[in-house]
Amino acid sequence: MRIDLHTHSDRSDGTDSPTELINNAKAAGLDVVALTDHDSTEGWKDASKAATRAGIELVHGIEISTKLDGKSIHLLGYEFDPVNKALVVELKRVLDGRNSRLPATLERLRSLGIEIEAKDVKRWATNAAAMGRPHVADALVELGVVKNRDEAFDRYLTPGRPAYVDRYAADLPTAIGLVKDAGGRTVIAHPWSRGSHRVLTHDRIGSLKDVGLDGLEVDHNDHSEEDRAALRQIAREFDLVRTGSSDYHGTGKIGFDLGCNLTARDQYERLLKR
Ligand code: AMP
Ligand code: ZN
Ligand code: FE
Ligand code: FE
Secondary structure, three states, rough: OEEEEEEEOOOOOOOOHHHHHHHHHHHOOOOEEEEEEEEEOHHHHHHHHHHHHHHEEEEEEEEEEEEEOEEEEEEEEEOOOOHHHHHHHHHHHHHHHHHHHHHHHHHHHHHOOOOOOOHHHOOOHHHHHHHHHHHHHHHHHOOOOOOOHHHHHHHHOOOOHHHHHOOOEEHHHHHHHHHHOOEOOOOOOOOOOOOOOOOOOHHHHHHHHOOOEEEEEEEEOOOHHHHHHHHHHHHHHHHEEEEEOOOOEOOOOOEEEEEEOOHHHHHHHHHHHH
């Protein structure tokens, strides 16, 4: 069974519509695919319809922007109630935070001599719940400033680079509680990517299990073989589910193809069928 539990559509910063994403997942030979847009469940409805038509199992998911000790951590949530009041309020705060930092980002780019306006970014986020850095990156590509999203992040948009602007993110333990209270399951996305190993230590992961964490995304392209082995060991020790996923973004992320990492069937069943 081919199971991929982390993908994005154009409801956040992927490039496929939810329907295209499902059809591409089917074509890639997946049996189960989770749609996990950033901080939004807007794509669930179209994805469900497409999944029924295509004969593929859809897992309803989300990837929530959170923070732990000031460091950005992404939390995957699955099969929760999408109209749960407390969760909806918190997600709106995150989405508003992403939109409201855009003027400051553009101001910084302009101070570097790049002529860019909000409308240049908006057209890359037509279907998206909020405008994020990847949409700014798309605009920079179109303006000929950089050649792809990765270069835009490396030169301008990642923390420490000149056009990076901080924004609101949910507190990680709080976000785990919100998803759990809404009846869902929680998995930390790419726990050790971009320096997160400094805050997500062995002991800290254990304490997150105590507040309701269900699993760790062990197999992800951001992790080396050594990271994967160490995370697998930690997951075993704390009895956390181990997942593997592509983090597919359509043409927005090179080398993160559907099914490039997979979740084992027994782990999937432990996570979502118990
Ligand atoms: P935002 O939510 O607006 O802060 O943008 C964050 C999103 O940008 C992440 O969820 C990734 O999809 C993408 N991203 C973050 N860092 C990079 C990077 N270094 N290269 C490419 N994409 C990135
Ligand atoms: Zn993304
Ligand atoms: Fe992520
Ligand atoms: Fe992601």
